[in-house]
Amino acid sequence: MLQVVAIREQFESYVEGLNKRGIQNASDILNELLKIDDQRKSTQQSLEEILSESNQSAKIIGQLLKEGKKEEAESAKAKTSELKQQSKALGESLSALEEELKSKLYNVPNIPHSSVPAGKNAEDNEVVKLEDSSIPQLNEGAKPHWDLIEEYDIIDFGLGNKITGAGFPVYKKEGARMVRAMINYFLDQALEAGYQEVQPPILINEDSGYGTGQLPDKEGQMYQAMDTNMYLIPTAEVPITNLYRDVIIEENQLPVKNVGYTPCFRREAGSWGSHVRGLNRLHQFDKVEIVQVTTPDKSYETLEQMVGHVEKLVASLGLPYRILRLCGGDMGFTSALTYDFEVYSAAQQKWLEVSSVSNFETYQANRLKLRIKDKNGKKVLAHTLNGSALAIPRILAAILENNQTESEIHIPQVLHRYTGFESIKK
RNA sequence: AGAGGCGUGGCAGAGUGGUCGAAUGCGGCGGUCUUGAAAACCGUUGUACCGCGAGGUACCGGGGGUUCGAAUCCCUCCGCCUCUGCCA
Incomplete structure (x- = not known):
């Protein structure tokens, strides 16, 4: 399958290439892919922020428990549970986006070499x-x-x-x-x-x-x-x-x-x-x-x-x-x-x-x-x-x-x- | 096919709930020493993604679950080994 990075970098020539295969709406198809990829990136960023936060607090909880500060630990646990809810939701939409991107990419054929003649059959x-x-x-x-x-x-x-x-x-x-x-x-x-x-x-x-x-x-x-x-x-x-x-x-x-x-x-x-x-x-x-x-x-x-x-x-x-x-x-x-x-x-x-x-x-x-x-x-x-x-x-x-x-x-x-x-x- | 065991970085091999991306050894790379090499010593050494960067996230066979926290516990699938069965 095509690489999203390559689609981004060589957008015009990819459109031309797909046109040679008789795919007329190539730029729509490729733009759609880039859009999904953008969504994927921003979703991944927010997810990773939350994961980072909850990783940190998990460490702190461990520390607190070691020091015997039970009550503080319990309240930290409650907060972290909330983070977990958020990260679960984000994780699900991230994998949905990844799936969507992949299945769309599977349906885009390879870009023909420059020497390939245009033609139908x-x-x-x-x-x-x-x-x-x-x-x-x-x-x-x-x-x-x-x-x-x-x-x-x-x-x-x-x-x-x-x-x-x-x-x-x-x-x-x-x-x-x-x-x-x-x-x-x-x-x-x-x-x-x-x-x-x-x-x-x-x-x-x-x-x-x-x-x-x-x-x-x-x-x-x-x-x-x-x-x-x-x-x-x-x-x-x-x-x-x-x-x-x-x-x-x-x-x-x-x-x-x-x-x-x-x-x-x-x-x-x-x-x-x-x-x-x-x-x-x-x-x-x-x-x-x-x-x-x-x-x-x-x-x-x-x-x-x-x-x-x-x-x-x-x-x-x-x-x-x-x-x-x-x-x-x-x-x-x-x-x-x-x-x-x-x-x-x-x-x-x-x-x-x-x-x-x-x-x-x-x-x-x-x-x-x-x-x-x-x-x-x-x-x-x-x-x-x-x-x-x-x-x-x-x-x-x-x-x-x-x-x-x-x-x-x-x-x-x-x-x-x-x-x-x-x-x-x- | 049935029963049991196992699956950790290039390889070997620790780790059985909390700074573990992971000890140690070998191998690889760089260096010191040497006329050169070996040995010895010092350093370094996984992949992918996000980010201009600092940095962050994920990955200990695959997937799912429990938990604030999983290489470590549970479920499931796959693979390998041993024994039994079958067989070219």
Whole structure:
């Protein structure tokens, strides 16, 4: 969440930033926050005065009792009781104000970076790179992946339907081995790029949900484990970034670079139709995620480096891709700048999002209380970043469609040593 | 899952109702000594919020309560340890 101090100091640019997201009454919203904060301060001041007074008199009472002056002590007690009534009332209004401030702050999204284009939706995203020379010319009878997986019998939606429900596919034979191969390939590539591998829990508690911003605004997107306050993770970002909740990192330990593979679970409420057919949108899917924690002055450099890593992965698979800089209206709630990667899936003739790389600046760190201590002992909020590297099902869909022939599907060369086969045959 | 025990500053470890934000040791930082280092000695060393400042307030796992006053008493939740049970 945003810091009130920062809102105060950079009011105008924050208003502009929120406008880019399509929030028109931004200055009203921010002014309201400042007003509540002012009330909070003055309430806190009066409360602390009273507490100070009653602390003093408690000490005096102790002294009096020690000296055996019982009656004086009793009358002092009576007075102090009055103070207590006052402080109780003030304490209650203080915490009410704090609650109000916090819940309002939770509902204000991050301020977009200056390079973020204004815009309403996906149509206003800016294409920063287009690599489409590898778009294949498919034969007449080329099939979308949902037909191919049946033909080659490598993914079974019907079975998934039976044991769980729609959106939970069962990968079989070469399909299952492809998934495993890609996970290993992506992890190995990240290790080579200097990331440390972690395997986090895939069930998280509420604190973690708030820490990275899934709660309270995206509660409906997550599956909740019945009779518990735990949620299935929608992305490894949540547990991996929350590793650093309530942590102070020494500056010389930076950057923190973690990579993790996890399944991801998304309810995706309200999405039906042909555009979500097959592997395009699932309730459970596999993803390798990279997460970095770094200093404010280096985070945009880090973002470029992460984008470079993802680009290398996509390119190595021989898939046509493009990189988008998301506009204010399409960007995630907590992000300051997001690049999306899309690969072209030639049979359905669609660009599919396979990665999203974001800099959250201090937005998550403020919720997480994740700080950096520099050489002089000064503490500042860290910057957090993450990116998919990569999400597996749509990559698989594009490979299946783009590499199909009449009788087989070719597997990208970099995966051969992981799959143990070079093509999928009927 | 049941029974019992425990949860104090970076770590170890005192403190069981009244100047306790908290003894002591280790570690860290600064200094004296030394050619340099070690040892020794001296000093210093938590976080957050409010305030221009002096200063104030809160925090001894989390939340609530009793009391003029709580690290200390009570309730509750969480976590850890031990024993029993179960189990990949």
